[in-house]
Amino acid sequence: MPASWTFAVARDDLSRTTLVEGATPTLADGEALLRVDRVGLTANNVTYAVLGDSMRYWQFFPPGPRGLGPQWGLPPLWGFAEVVESTVDGVTAGQRVYGYLPPAGHLVVRPDRVDDSGFRDASGHRADLPSPYNVYRATAGDPAYREDQEDLLVLFRPLFFTSFMLADQVVDNDFYGAHSLVLSSASSKTAYAAAFELHGRGPRLVGLTSPGNLAFTRSLGCYDDVLTYDDIDTLAAVPTAYLDLSGAPATRAALREHLGDRFVRDVAVGLTTQTPNADAAGEVFFAPVQMRKRRQDWGRDGLDQRFTDAWQRFTGVVSGWLDVRVDAGHDALRRAWSETLAGRTPPRVGQIVQL
Ligand SMILES: NC(=O)c1ccc[n+]([C@@H]2O[C@H](COP(=O)([O-])OP(=O)(O)OC[C@H]3O[C@@H](n4cnc5c(N)ncnc54)[C@H](OP(=O)(O)O)[C@@H]3O)[C@@H](O)[C@H]2O)c1
Known part of the structure; x- marks a missing residue:
């Protein structure tokens, strides 16, 4: 054999x-x-x-x-x-x-x-x-390993690390001056983990998702509001930063058209629709870059400790999701x-x- x-x-x-x-x-x-x-x-x-x-x-x-x-x-x-x-x-x-x-x-x-x-x-x-x-x-x-949480580590470790570093970068940049943060593919693990990290820290968090995933995404409670992609024209016209996990060109175009000069930042994070979005967004989030910065600011152990603390807070809720x-x-x-x-x-x- x-x-x-x-x-x-x-x-x-x-x-x-x-x-x-x-x-x-x-x-x-x-x-x-x-x-x-x-x-x-x-x-x-x-x-x-x-x-x-x-x-x-x-x-x-x-x-x-x-x-x-x-x-x-x-x-x-x-x-x-x-x-x-x-x-x-x-x-x-x-x-x-x-x-x-x-x-x-x-x-x-x-x-x-x-x-x-x-x-x-x-x-x-x-x-x-x-x-x-x-x-x-x-x-x-x-320090993050627990035998009874192996599957959470398998599924979430790199995603949550991204979400943790993304949230940290957004906070580190004073939320880009935005009053609202919009995340697409809000039902994805990376998006909702970032929302979990950002919730209650300042700007309003709005998730965009497909109609079939609306109820699930709302049930998480880590967004202030969850809309479908077709409801972008109901978004409040306030300074808004976009964290794009879907890559969908139509969503970006609708946000730009609706928000005009209040669309203050456009960051490509993921592309669940399998459409590369780096050029259209003009900025790509790549976790290792913010990780390098924080290793310098906090040291390797300081970063590991903060990640482990955040991970433990997250694992306390995510098994219910x-x-x-x-x-x-x-x-x-x-x-x-x-x-x-x-x-x-x-x-x-x-x-x-x-x-
Ligand atoms: N930049 C980085 O460093 C970094 C690191 C980690 C992850 N990411 C990216 O973040 C994105 C999310 O990853 P994940 O593993 O967290 O995803 P996931 O949990 O598997 O997300 C599933 C969601 O993605 C959307 N989706 C999935 N397949 C689709 C398809 N074929 N067509 C359209 N939409 C689809 C749906 O969300 P909706 O209905 O809500 O749209 C679905 O509920 C990926 O593109 C990933 O590469 C980036």
Whole structure:
């Protein structure tokens, strides 16, 4: 029986997928072998694929060594993996780590800067890619880790970190002088976690969502108001900053037309509609940039502590907003990809796949 597998999507048509099987990779000196164990699927993973070329997300997990041609891409996932074999001191079989993982049975890493908190993958092809994606955190040395909250970490850790840094950047910039903050795809995890962080801090928070997700988004209570995309013309004409998670050109155009010179800031954060929005917004939020700033302001430990405090406040409420759905095996991963790509996953569902 083949011992490993890789799932990939066609780079020019994300709905076309393949699954190849092969031998478990063997290690060279300085390498460790991770078995991908438990991952999550949200719109964020689709965005990695949509921006696979422009933001180099395809480069994290190259298809070539897995016997796949360059027309295929491996959409990165977040989750837990287990070290099954290691040639590196301090990285030991049985260790459980959290990090950026391929949709595959295994990942070979080249651990560097190994300490109690985990390691970085120093593989050559990842050296020039944004460093936060190269970190593997050992569960044992992680202040945010709790075994009974693994699924929340799988689903939310990178998203909540983004939301936390986004909210921090907005506060750090005096809310851009806005009296109102409008977030699109308000039912998305990244948007509602940012709203959770910003609620009650100053400006009015308005969520925009699709009609089918209106009741869910209102029920969260972290927005002052929730409207559908068709109701933009009812927004108060006050200085407004837009945090765009949907990328939809029609929504941006309607906001610009309705608000005119009161549309004071336009920040591209995400693109759940799979339409790149960086050029249209004129400004892109990229969490590692604000993270670097705060590492300088607060130090690494200061940032970690603030994040951990915020994370604990968030986990206190988010389990009431979420139904975790756990499916098993690589076929389930394939199905979950198709559902997420098509936007068929209800916002209340947190899709986990146990591999
Ligand atoms: N800049 C950064 O550093 C950063 C970091 C993390 C995440 N993000 C981005 O934030 C966005 C949200 O990610 P998430 O993982 O939080 O999403 P999620 O929870 O999976 O969001 C699901 C929501 O997105 C909208 N949606 C999903 N699929 C769609 C489709 N095919 N067509 C139209 N709308 C669709 C719907 O919201 P509505 O009905 O409310 O529109 C849906 O309820 C992603 O684009 C992600 O990449 C950016």
